[in-house]
Amino acid sequence: MSVLTPDEILAKLNNVHKRGSGLVAECPVCHDDHHLYITQENGKLLMFCQKCKAKYPEIIKALDMESSGSWQASAPILPKKPKDHGKQIEEIRYTYRAPSGKPEYQKIRRKFEDGHKIFSFCYTDADGQVKYKKPDGCDNLYNLDRMAAADPSTVLYIVEGEKCADAMTAKGFLATSTNTGSQKNLKLSDTDRQTLEKFKRKIIIPDNDDPGVEYAKAWERMGAKIFPWREIWPEIQKKQDIADYFQAGGDPEKIRGWKYPAMEFSEEFFSGMDRADMIKTELFAGLQAIEDPLERQQAESLAAFRAKELGISREFTKNQKAWRAAQAQANQDSKNCTKFSGQPLSLECGDWIADDGGVRKMEASGNGDFRYQWASPIPILPTEILMNQETSMEKIRLSYYKPDGWRSCVVPREVAANSNKIISLANMGIEVNSDNAKSLVKYLACCVAKNPAVLPRTKSISHMGWIGDDFVPYTDEVSLDSTDEYGTLIDSVAEKGTLSGWLKAVKPLMGNLYLRLAVAASLSAPLIKPLGALSFAFHLWGGTGAGKTVGLMVAASVWGNPAPGKLLQSMNNTVNFTTGCAATLGNLPFFGDELQTIKSKFDNYDQFIHQITAEVSRGRMDQTGRMQMQKSWKTAFLFTGEEPISQTTSGGGVENRLIEIECAHKVVESGPETVQAITGQYGTLGPAYIAKLQEKKRDGIDLRAVFNDYHKRLLRMETTEKQAMAMGIMMTADEVFRMYFASELPALKVEEVMPFLKTTHEVDTAERAYNLVIDLVAQNNENFFYSIKNDYNGEQYHHAPVREVWGKIDGNHVWIIKRVLEKLLSDNGLSFRAVSKKWAAQGRLIPTKQGKFAGYKSVNGIYGYFVELVR
Structure with a gap:
């Protein structure tokens, strides 16, 4: 075990000076220049920073020294005057973010008058405490959020340092750098590697020095092409970089003009391909890499022609779709996504934390403290967009986890997008209330907006039965988007x-x-x-x-x-x-x-x-006066x-x-x-x-x-x-x-x-109406004038109505007041106007001389409009 002397430790520290019985120096962890206290007690060296709370092991580690943690004083501790770099002239903080865009930590760059630079890190933990180091397991690539959001066909440029990356970004390039600058051995997290893998074209633009050469070789081993500085900037000097190139007035288009050699997708190229060649991933990747939309479409058309010649059009299309889906998923895996156990699918969720503990994100309060903003205490995510083929309206399927397993429900988009309406989903078991409704709406909107290629969009109708040649629910092509009203x-x-x-x-x-x-x-x-x-x-x-x-x-x-x-x-x-x-x-x-x-x-x-x-x-x-569907x-x-x-x-x-x-x-x-x-x-x-x-x-x-x-x-x-x-x-x-x-x-x-x-005959309305009227006349004959011959003595008996007068019966003819007839029919759901013409055609109604179906006349001295029927 090595033993460090006071001189060895003090030589590494900056701004060491005596204070009281001990020493004070600049803390190598937080770089505060007067809060690192150094004392000797019982033969042991004690160091503690009152600013960042760093102790002996953290300080030794920050100094990049190995120690057993104790030393034996061989001589009195004497202050050593640190090297004077002059006044600090610059401090820049570079923020490193997660793929979701959430800040993870900062890299601090300090520059002094003599050109000396000091680099350090800091982050804020879950308790709101500032820690002057990198967080454990942190991601090491700069601009990770930009990379995660970029299309896989984008050219990724790798440079040395955040300053160069920012210079590239300012010119419209997608650029990144490791957080430790040039290294022979790249230290990358799993997230870094997953994000890098989605880019098929990576170009490394190193600094023009020996460390830059080693840095470029390390990236070349990961599939990056080394940028040819001398071809673009012949007068480049030692140690100059891409930021210097732009500062010197360099043209960004010269950098864009240097690309990967493109595959020659000519007709001759495809004529030499067999069935196996046509479904290789290299072909699909090459087609996707063509930047010009017209050139890409022409190449894809030639590929389709060749597939048709080989009789594999359907298989070619299926494999190309499968490759594109795999690319989309690879892109998805590099982002901050939902991590629910047994989830129907994985969705990018921005800066939301979505796991088995629910859905929430960190937010800063007014006093600087941090707390969780909760969207849902249970796992929930959108899993399908349903596009109604008859109304063009969209609905959304929400899947959520309950103790008995995953459930789902289909609701109109307006419900999931409105904090007042979304509370109604509590009836279905979704844990939403007035406190978290707004956050849940924002979370769901984020998932929908960030996952257009991943979130399934399905044709739907709101009823079962035929839709074209498909029959719902016995089809996979069209879904049923009816809500739970008739569940x-x-x-x-x-x-x-x-x-x-x-x-x-x-x-x-x-x-x-x-x-x-x-x-x-x-x-x-x-x-x-x-x-x-x-x-x-x-x-x-x-x-x-x-x-x-x-x-x-x-x-x-x-x-x-x-x-x-x-x-x-x-x-x-x-x-x-x-x-x-x-x-x-x-x-x-x-x-x-x-x-x-x-x-x-x-x-x-x-x-x-x-x-x-x-x-x-x-x-x-509806309430707005519009006609409902x-x-x-x-x-x-x-x-x-x-x-x-x-x-x-x-x-x-x-x-x-x-x-x-x-x-x-x-x-x-x-x-x-x-x-x-x-x-x-x-x-x-x-x-x-x-x-x-x-x-x-x-x-x-x-x-x-x-x-x-x-x-x-x-x-x-x-x-x-x-x-x-x-x-x-x-x-x-x-x-x-x-x-x-x-x-x-x-x-x-x-x-x-x-x-x-x-x-x-049975269904004929006129027939049934006529039979009804004849029956009613017989049933109510006391309301008619009529004469009856006595069969015993041959005398005539004359009957006159006592209470109501409906008309007169004479043999097989019936004269009935029109208003009475209309009421009899109306009371039974029938209409005189609907049947009168047919009755007349059948000889059951005798029209007047003028051809009308009712006439003004006197019946037994009573005048009125009468209809003459034949029994």
Whole structure:
């Protein structure tokens, strides 16, 4: 162990002078010139700085001396006059930053009158204390933050010293330096190396001296090209550097003009390449290194032509994309990124600390203390930007960690960008409140802004169903961006078990025509949009115990979880809820049980059926007076109930949109066993069925021809156009199901389904209105004048109204006051004007001589406008 003498130590110290019984000197750690106290006690040398609190080991280390820490005085301690460098004429502080831009430490450069320079370091620790040294494990490259933010294709210039780096930066170059100047052996941290690796072109511009040569060789071993000083500045003198070059008026463009020799991407070059050559990383790196956009595009086009000649266009494109993604990730790894355990992806997060302890950053308070600014006490980050293909609106997926694992939610961008609105996400388990809301908004905005190449941007729609040739949710090309308002419904469209297991449970039940038609109605929903048909309702009705609910659950199990509250909805909800569900389902069917529970909300079901089959939500205005976006759907609605939907008074528009089946016998015989089976096997037929529809589209097989055939055959049975359309789609869906999944089933016949369809005569509004009026006249004959012949004595009996006068009955003719007739029809949802013309054409209404449907006349001495009907 070496023993240091006082002379050896004092020779290294500056500004040593006597004070009291001891000595005072400049501290080699903090460079304060009068707070380092040196004393001798019991044969040991004691040194302590009252300014930076440095002790003996730190002082010896700063002096670059090795010592056992003690010495034996061989002579009295005598002050030694330090070498006088004259007055300090310059002090410059260079700030070294983390890749995020956060300051890590400073390098202090002091220069004296005789040219002597002193270098030191300092940083502020987590407690706010200034330490006069480099922090442990610090990064050693200057301008790390600029390097981290730069494109990998940028030329990186390496110089000696921060002064030269700043001179380069001022001229628009990306430049760096180690914090110890020229060294034979480069001391670089892992972060330094990762950041350097992303740059394919590195040029070292050393000082023009011997240490500079050694420094350049060290960087050359790391792949840097040595800059040829004599070619650019022939008159360069010994020890001059790049800062001197600029100070002497040197042209920056001469430095920019010296580049890596570029690859010659000519047509001849590519003609000699084989398939393996075309997917090598060297080719992709060379193409990326071309700075001129036009030249790069021309070279990439030649590469694409060659790939096409070799028959590997798709593979060439895939490999090029993979290389670019790897470059982006390498760039990402060199930056300050999120470090959550099990995180979905890693994002650059600026100066935020994002780890398992949460998200925060250091900030200085007014009194100079440092504290954490918290954005979130739990891990959270944006993981996807969803771009709606129909509205052009963007939403953002936030992933966050809770004790049960990672969760995610999709919210509009405006929610994540507004400190008042983001508090609503607390309902989803995100730890946000009025204290940290602003910080969380800033953190999320930082992650989005700094990661345009890393953060996935996905095409999306706000409903399930068709988007082009894709069908959500059975596609990877388009995502669902619907918010959590209908989250339970969306999550219910899921798979459990196997398709073979589901078919094994359901196929034995398909001999029941009621159940088979219910499954066909369920499968018909995705066909409505591509076939240009209209939404319709399918209704199973009858007394309790008929197995209607179980049958509906079987139909729902095609697409997902058929349990009540999942895909199977109770009808004890508002119409807005039902239409909201339909808009979210889009082209998947809606399942509603016990329809009669909504009857109290309406006089009949007509208004409800009109609203759900209108295929668009009601128009509304927002608080600013702008029209809100209306939701739409094209689907089938499947209901059960204890009574029919259509009534005698229902209009043709309602009956045309209905396929109603009265369950004369059970829909499902073994209810409990069936429920047990389909709650363990569900949602597997849906994606397989959609895949078959997509195959038919790709193979050019025209489902429309199948539908048109059924439609024409049904129309021949004198049903209505819309009834034939609805049943035709159901039979087409059944045909696809039978063809691919249940070939042993017999094909449905038109004769089998006709009992469930209305004829044109039954749906005719004029016909139903006429029958209604005739019935009402008979029911209220006391309000008419009429004569009756007594069958016993042949005398005529004349009746006159006592309270109300509606008109007169004479044989098979009825004269009825027009206002009375209009009210009778209106009370039952019908219109006299809508039916009068057809009645006249059928000879059921006698027009006046002027061709009008009502005339002013006297009936038994009572004058008024009367309509003459023929019974």
